[in-house]
Amino acid sequence: MTEELISKKELLDVTGISYGQLYRWKRKNLIPEQWFIRKSSFTGQETFFPREKILQRIDRILNMKDDLSLDALADMFSPSPGESSMSVGEILERNIVSSVSINLYLETMDSVQQPILGFEKILIIYVLDKLLRSGDISLDEGRLLIRTLEAYFPEKTGRECGIRLTRKMGVAAFLLVPGDGEVYLDSEVKTVARLSMPACTEELKLRMSGSEGS
Structure with missing residues (x-):
């Protein structure tokens, strides 16, 4: 079964986050590079994301960013094991x-x-x-x-x-x-x-x- 995608425009509309927030979180490794999927559309190149994964990730970032720094969140979301x-x-x-x-x-x-x-x-x-x-x-x-x-x-x-x-x-x-x-x-x-x-x-x-x- 093909993974359902969501466009960048729809993602920003649904979550209420800004373009700047999205790409800042990308630079901080809160959102993996491989989730930014470039595809051709009738307007040219457009960015899409795996819908379920990105919506869940943004919801967690928004709920936790007041309690943890972006660096701490990046470590939390990293697939690498912790030292614990x-x-x-x-x-x-x-x-x-x-x-x-x-x-x-x-x-x-x-x-x-x-x-x-x-x-x-x-x-x-x-x-x-x-x-x-x-x-x-x-x-x-x-x-x-x-x-x-x-x-x-x-x-x-x-x-x-x-x-x-x-x-x-x-x-x-x-x-x-x-x-x-x-x-x-x-x-x-x-x-x-x-x-x-x-x-x-x-x-x-x-x-x-x-x-x-x-």
Whole structure:
């Protein structure tokens, strides 16, 4: 399915932001360069954006810019991992993920001690938790997801990848899609769930910073 686009003119009208704000946020890396899509139109060249992504991003910028600097927001929106690490106890105390998801992840580790987890490990658990809470996956499928992410993210896929959960005749498979582009499957394969790793990274940074909902 082709991603729906929104023109620059419509974007400015819908959000109420100015041309100057839009391009300042671009220079500050709050809006990725690749979201500015140049296309031919009857008036010449026109700029379009992925509709859902840009509207969500601008809404978050407007809601958070009074509490965080533009540089802090740029770090929040970056797909790169933060320097943050947390103990299992702190993750549970702050309700970042559920105990079910933490324990399922710890099953895969050799250590008998509860470790300090870096951002990327917490991100894997966060993705697992989202899919478990949604009811899209079983515990066994959760273990498969952990193995898949541990093996291929981000070294093989890059940080801008997408996750697809597919099923065919009751058999689940996870696909990691570099660049989070479209995947074309045969008609008997059903896409059950789809997640963006950059979006999950952003959500997790917000939760870890305590800025969610601010």
